[in-house]
Amino acid sequence: MNAKTPEAKLLVVDDEPNILELLATSLRFAGFEVVTAANGRDALLKAEAEEPDLAVLDVMLPDIDGFSVTRKLRAAGRHFPILFLTAKDDTDDKVAGLTVGGDDYVTKPFSLDEVVARIRAVLRRTQPLEEEDSRLKVDDLVLDDDAHEVFRGNREIDLSPTEFKLLRYLMLNPNRVLSKAQILDHVWEYDFNGDASIVESYISYLRRKIDNDPEQPSLIHTKRGVGYLLRSSDKRH
Template sequence: MTSTQGRPSKDKRILVVDDELPITELLQMALNFEGYDVGVAASGREALELTKTFRPDAIVLDVMMPGLDGFQVVKRLREERDGTPILFLTARDSVEDRVEGLRLGSDDYLTKPFSLAELTARIEAVLRRSGGGTTESSRQTFHDLTLDDETHEVLRAGKLVELTATEFKLLRFLMLNANKVVSKTQILDHVWEYDFGGDANIVETYISYLRKKLDQFGPPMIKTIRGVGYSLRAPEIREP
């Protein structure tokens, strides 16, 4: 099965192959948030089929799967002269397994348990090495807002907006989904790293903080859609 949510900002497709549903759901959510278009396969055979139809720019592949395992998938792809970059994500951490994966033609090897931050960094590195890495700026821009991931700065109308780390992540998520409506649950999942167990009203609190800081330099941009969530939109132009 595949999941696409419009064309992502990075315009790159990642195929995640794992027979463990919690792993694929987590990776799908995390990589969607990073701007990738994500396809999901639950078996080696499904992965081979989706590689032809989904045409991924990179594959995140488990080794231990029933039927056709990850090593066999890589072997088949390379025999068919398919050079799609492959990153193994597996619990098999022996030196022999790593060597076998690389010998067969994988591009990287990451063992479970793993860090989402490290995984996304390795995907970026694999794409760069293959010539498929994103060339876009570290900046996100919407209307008069500019957010820079590298410098961790936010400007509105050319003026610096001082944000906390959480406010920065919240704004980044809103900008990645500009003009879309995002729910409290989606915000909690993406801004509070999937494991927040506290009061969901914290979203309202941080939306309020963010509004106050952004609205110092221009008309309101964060809209509340009652009963649904929030949306970052360009300010309405009022006729004189």
Template sequence: MATPQILFVEDDVELRELVAGRLRETGYEVVTAATGPAALACVEEQVPDLVLLDIMLPELDGLEVCRRLRAAHPLLYIIMLTARSDELDRVVGLEVGADDYVTKPFSLQELVARVRAALRRIRLTEEHTAPMEVQDEEAPLTFDELHIDPVRREVRVDGEPVHLTVREFDLLLFLARHPDRPFTRMQLLDKVWDIQYEGYDRTVDSHVQRLRAKIERDPSNPRFVRTVWGVGYKFQSEQEEE
């Protein structure tokens, strides 16, 4: 199996060398960049397995870099790093396409753990897309105009392909495999994000909003991914009578 490659984008020289060194010690190949344009150039030359992307960058900030990377590479896994305390900045990062975020200051142990979990999820995604005999739990799911193929990790609405990020697909598949059952945000963080602690509720909300925008005919009145007030979210299996 090839060594996973990580692009670490950070303008602070000391932090860049410290984090890159720890990731290399863990067994990863690490490429670094100090500016937004440099990061885009690195990805253009070779698409990494994962990007660690600081928000505060010179020349082109991390949010714009994330937006451009997501547009060009829908399945690229992006973890944003932010030193800002304003939760809105982290939510905006998720809304422009980041899969996750880590707030500075962070421990190297926590960061490596998050990277390891992300790469494990990426590996499982690649294994699921490889040719294989379809088992019952991997059979396609169809709900009215929505079609989900767990093996190919494809989603179609009215026959048209919908491009989801890794997290968006995982969230939709998990909910669709448990139709009509409400889940709290903490439960979804545990099952979909592998996060077992509080403080990331808005991550779920942001991904739900993005998912609705892609699969719902009317995101403001969703047919599939429904809000359960006071609880969280559920997948509605059948169209309600009007």
């Protein structure tokens, strides 16, 4: 029998040997190539050497916590998506993980089917879409899908994969109000168990990065009770 091409290469990081082995074995069975690490330092080394497509990263690690690992990865220019494993069903903990550049989270104890589903959803939503023109432009905001770069004027803006996908959806629909349900459907591809607060959090993150210069007009706007829009200058009154 010919071996199948792996669906993606995953870096799985957990300090509990049983969980690490269970995850690695199950994800390989699901069709992924898997490399593993048992602590934060090893995770950083493996990320550099292996160049994974996605990391499954435990938050509570013995040396460097998962949030700090993520900050170091992003600072080093490594923008592959990250799925956090968290032992706490704590909204603040989850939001903290998304703030530092994570893309999704699964709470322990978790089902293996859920982990696989979340990984595939994150990979789908963070892959560049093929199109004739990979550049989107609204006023002085430019998004390059191929290079995975965003500029506001001459300022480069560093975005996580999910922030990038959200901004891309807003830029594909300039001056159109998008509801939280529409954003969840197009950016996350499932409903986070109805948790629309994730949209508010990500809109807030984008605003801090896109609209943080008082010399430039704000582009991201809220229509209370309706949704959000990216409004170009020619639509302002």
